[in-house]
Amino acid sequence: MSKLLEVKDLEVSFDTYAGEVKAVRGVSFDLNKGEAIAIVGESGCGKSVTAQSIMRLIPSPPGRVKNGTIIFNDVDILALNERQMQAVRGSDMGMIFQDPMTSLNPTMTVGRQIQEVLMKHGGVTKKQAEVRSLEMLQLVGIPNPAMRLKQYPHEYSGGMRQRAMIAMALACGPKLLFADEPTTALDVTIQAQIIDLMKELQKKLDTAIILITHDLGVVADLAERVIVMYAGKIVEYGSVNDIYYNPKHPYTMGLLKSVPRLDSHNKEELMPIDGTPPDLFSPPKGCAFAARCDYAMKVCHYCDPDYFAINSGHKAACWLLHEYASGVKENVLRGVI
Amino acid sequence: MIKYIAKKLFYAIVTIWIVVSATFFMMQAIPGDPLMNEKRVVPEIKENLRKYYGLDKPLHEQYFIYLKNLATGKMGMSFQYKNRTVNEIIANGFPISASLGMRAMIVGIIAGLLLGVVAALNHNRGWDRFSIFVAIIGVSIPGFVIAALLQWVFGVKLRWLPVAQWKSFAHTIMPTFALSLGLIANLARFMRSSMLDVIGQDYIKTAKAKGLSPFEIVWRHQIRNAILPVITILGPWIAVIITGTFVIETVFAIPGLGKFYVQSINMQDYTLITGITAFFGSILVIMNMLVDIAYGIIDPRIRISKRSS
């Protein structure tokens, strides 16, 4: 399988009146063509900033990419000028946002908003764009598309709007689609529909997807691999099976425990993760999760752990995986300590 | 939509009725008599004049006569300008005032919007500072001071433009500019902040993610959305422009309705004041209604929400 995207040591900061906020602190991952990956974490963990940095949509100032490389489709994204970047956005990369309510231009018909991106990148005439936008609406499952094209976003329901957003993002057949919390603002019943639609289109169009979410529930349906982020860093990544059935980082375990699951036979209680993430205005010296971690050790508070490999595709940054820590977790669980 | 227009129309008619009635009763409440100044006239003739103007009848009868006359477009004789009906004065003066007002509106809207857009696009840089400067000057100097200043510099000192009167295009330049400056200033300021507001919206991010160029984003997405709230302040501005014509026409000796109005106030010419006030009030109410309706047509969101409410 060939690589579509390779992110290395990405660091992004925002300059505020109080000082520098380090939103992303050294993120590296890669993505194959046509693959779906999920980035999971609490709000403020840097997952959206990571995605927006790849599309170079971080408002600057105050945001800036401090360090790192992003290779997309064999092109160094960070080396492109703004004009070249415009040719990439919308055609090779598409993005859908959290709130379909505010992400569509309220004063332009949905049809025109889709045709706009087609005419920008597709090199098509207005007539062709109209035909293609109709097909796109059909593709994303909007009934009566000919009429819907001429309507304004406020005439659509929430789920419809997100479908229209997807149609717009996929209109030019991008190689990579970012879905930034695509279901968060939607009703639960609609959420599954949207995820199903994305899964279907991923297969049909062979589009790679980066799904950004705080909801582990929607991840398993769509993604093949999962990246767990905490306080601007990746704390664990692996296949969906690795993350769901063999989580190694206490944060990942906490996330899983806080998600209700239908398939749990024993009456497991939902466990919230106590406390709040650190303010990235001054990140802690050691592991950022140490203060909230059930298994925190002395080392966690002053030294940030490196990645430990569990298997070829599964890594986690946690001192518990160090040989010296063997037994600590078990003892805590047994209540020995 | 029809319901929306009908509602607006109803409010407009009620408002015009209130304006007209208020004008009439307030005029009645003013101490003194329109014929007070006519000292040379013997009492008998005064009595006849009173009859002629209908001043001898009881108040409510006068009111109904007044309303009836208004409805049929007869607003009576001017006390001051003998042998001229209020209708004639309005018919002669209004086209000039309307022309001046329209020019000022057009110049003000174009210049104000342009300045606001340019300022927002150059946020915190030279053009932005310039537009803020113009905006602050425009709202800080009274219209008649600006008019007088222009008159003095370009008319008296430099002799580039005629000092007063309303005869050729050259005559219209200074009054138009003096009248539109306030509008330019306010629109520039409003458009600027509206533009800056829109730039933070999610759909601008969507437009960026679509790979549109900055020009396309500004033109198709930002300006379009930024201009809508600005249209709402145009209604009130029609009022400001109309009252502005009182001042500008007086300073530049333009024979428009505003100048007659100021004179009628100074001379306590009751029928003329009542007539012109009622006229101005109605024009304003109608203009406001048209702006409201236009806004409903332009903005699809308003159109729908009004329909459903």
Next chain:
Amino acid sequence: MEISREDFVYIGKNIQESQAIVRPSMTYLQDAWRRLKSNRAAFVALIILSILVAMAIVGPMMYSYSYSDQDLSMVDKAPGVGGHIFGTDSLGRDLFVRIWVGARISLFIGIAGAVIEFLIGVIYGGIAGYIGGYADEIMMRIVDILYTIPNLVVVILLIMVMGPGLHTIIIAIALTNWLGMARLVRGQTLQLREQEFVLAARTLGADGKRIIFKHLIPNAIGPIIVRLTFAIPGAIFTEAFLSFIGLGVPAPLASWGSLASAGQRTLTTYPWQIFFPALFISLAMLSFNIIGDGLRDALDPRLRK
């Protein structure tokens, strides 16, 4: 870094530490003050305004003549002639003294007009917003209709009925301008009443007083203060307009507006007679507007960064 086996000793979580607030925390007012302080233009405007107010107080006392003393041997004199630093008018009255008397009148009209407008607006709008429902509907319909009646026309009519004078001008201005304030206050009240953070505060057990002072007022007061700041120059402007059409403060009293409109008539022959009043009225307007802008930026919590 060298890691030893001893470092792998269990400590457990420390929730307090995780919730430590490292960013400097600021109250609403501190934050507003910080932003206002960094606005240099607003500070300069504040200084100019203070000077104007100080001169309005002491200015008229700096000369032996009063604002109405006529000296027919010193008619229309240029600035500096005969010790009149701003010159004299067509009746030989000293313009320096008249300008500072005018400042008193204009500023008084501005502030009094704004305060009355504020009071009417807060009471009317507050009641409408607080009661809500039908009362609100009717009260706001009335405002809607009154709103479409041209302001200055009403002012002119009111002054003609009541006769020109300082108090009638103030009343007329306040009576026409309160509508906007009422709408604003009503909107704020209504919005705040339904805002979720009020409910949140209530569920957290905050009592009524705390809700009002910690939540409602700081959040509602910003736009109202800003509007008040803009109401002052608005009233001064209206008075200038009224002076111009002959309905201003009656002679021999003077306001900046009446002085400027008198000066406008003699512009070509005695330009200083409009220059000085126009200068000060514009300076005052400029200052109020800049301060208003500064306050708006400072008090808008959305602009907090």
